[in-house]
Amino acid sequence: xxxxxxxxxxxxxxxxxxxxxxxxxxxxxxxxxxxxxxxxxxxxxxxxxxxxxxxxxxxxxxxxxxxxxxxxxxxxxxxxxxxxxxxxxxxxxxxxxxxxxxxxxxxxxxxxxxxxxxxxxxxxxxxxxxxxxxxxxxxxxxxxxxxxxxxxxxxxxxxxxxxxxxxxxxxxxxxxx
Amino acid sequence: xxxxxxxxxxxxxxxxxxxxxxxxxxxxxxxxxxxxxxxxxxxxxxxxxxxxxxxxxxxxxxxxxxxxxxxxxxxxxxxxxxxxxxxxxxxxxxxxxxxxxxxxxxxxxxxxxxxxxxxxxxxxxxxxxxxxxxxxxxxxxxxxxxxxxxxxxxxxxxxxxxxxxxxxxxxxxxxxxxxxxxxxxxxxxxxxxxxxxxxxxxxxxxxxxxxxxxxxxxxxxxxxxxxxxxxxxxxxxxxxxxxxxxxxxxxxxxxxxxxxxxxxxxxxxxxxxxxxxxxxxxxxxxxxxxxxxxxxxx
Numbered sequence: 001x002x003x004x005x006x007x008x009x010x011x012x013x014x015x016x017x018x019x020x021x022x023x024x025x026x027x028x029x030x031x032x033x034x035x036x037x038x039x040x041x042x043x044x045x046x047x048x049x050x051x052x053x054x055x056x057x058x059x060x061x062x063x064x065x066x067x068x069x070x071x072x073x074x075x076x077x078x079x080x081x082x083x084x085x086x087x088x089x090x091x092x093x094x095x096x097x098x099x100x101x102x103x104x105x106x107x108x109x110x111x112x113x114x115x116x117x118x119x120x121x122x123x124x125x126x127x128x129x130x131x132x133x134x135x136x137x138x139x140x141x142x143x144x145x146x147x148x149x150x151x152x153x154x155x156x157x158x159x160x161x162x163x164x165x166x167x168x169x170x171x172x173x174x175x176x177x
Numbered sequence: 178x179x180x181x182x183x184x185x186x187x188x189x190x191x192x193x194x195x196x197x198x199x200x201x202x203x204x205x206x207x208x209x210x211x212x213x214x215x216x217x218x219x220x221x222x223x224x225x226x227x228x229x230x231x232x233x234x235x236x237x238x239x240x241x242x243x244x245x246x247x248x249x250x251x252x253x254x255x256x257x258x259x260x261x262x263x264x265x266x267x268x269x270x271x272x273x274x275x276x277x278x279x280x281x282x283x284x285x286x287x288x289x290x291x292x293x294x295x296x297x298x299x300x301x302x303x304x305x306x307x308x309x310x311x312x313x314x315x316x317x318x319x320x321x322x323x324x325x326x327x328x329x330x331x332x333x334x335x336x337x338x339x340x341x342x343x344x345x346x347x348x349x350x351x352x353x354x355x356x357x358x359x360x361x362x363x364x365x366x367x368x369x370x371x372x373x374x375x376x377x378x379x380x381x382x383x384x385x386x387x388x389x390x391x392x393x394x395x396x397x398x399x400x401x402x403x404x405x406x407x408x409x410x411x412x413x414x415x416x417x418x419x420x421x422x423x424x425x426x427x428x429x430x431x432x433x434x435x436x437x438x439x440x441x442x443x444x445x446x447x448x449x450x451x452x453x454x455x456x457x458x459x460x461x462x463x464x465x466x467x468x469x470x471x472x473x474x475x
Contacts, residue, residue: 085339085379120233133197136199150203153460
């Protein structure tokens, strides 16, 4: 990582200097994110179905992070607007994996407790509680105006993890690493 | 490693359901069990399964990896390959396997956490999507042998969905830019699979928990283009895609100003109809979109 050029880069919104130390934090998250390899062909952006909701296009995000200007992005909700369709990861000729970079930035935002969507937190709590993202729901038949449980449809009742205490303990161990 | 296990009773797989099929999209499981019974494929339940981790990968990649690895290690105990019906789970389990295969330290770490649950991950089981099992392991010809009622005259659009295809270097399920397998499976039923330029378009389910108006826009665009075409229905192979297009179609279509409603059907429901299985046993009555239009045409 070069530092000699860093003094010239400035985030015009916050007047913060470029900070490349974030790249180390990003690299620690499990994924194939590699912003340094981007040569700005914009193939990721041209195929991005979420581009219309993004204040910054995928290649802009990659480039800003590469240049050490990740702070604003981590604090912004732009990282929570990707559907993870993975077209950018598939098509990038440099194997930058922009979607993995977005996941890494979301992870860092979560570590810092900034901007995490409420519904995602509920999903995490439910997994901790019962092993699934939500409890069994009744299926509704619009035609027959009836609701059904799994059993009523001839399906087995599911129990989830056998030992919930051990399951939670293992999850906590994974979380604290 | 790899390949299916041939027992005296034919093909066997460990069936991994995942959150959505286990807890809400029951028709997908019902119809899969029905067609597999007809095809002589044995499905072994994965006792103790949990979420694959995919929804919380955005919060913490280690939590994701742990959840994926624990389900893989449960599957390893059966000695069978895993059959995934949900493309989100399929992608999640295979990517986890990919990272664990290429990183010894990560594998050691995950096994330390797994030992708390009395589990161990070795990486020896294969993960397959329903489309692969039907298309590659069984083959279109074998499916055709069981067709009792050709679904002639039906024109259907396939929705392979993102996580069946990408990242292709890890999933290797079909051509990521020109997927054909689901179309060939549709044609095994006697129906016609139309080609359409929006085939690869995403349903937007990945935004449901953070920006649902994004989901509306993604799915709305696709439904709008389908409404403008001569198509009798959209065929799905993922509960997340299905929920968006089927359960939420009314709200989405109203939002984008589309009057026409499109029948959305799970592939095993369609194949089950061609096999002559009673619609109710395939959970057809649980679809919210106007699937009766499909029933009346066959």
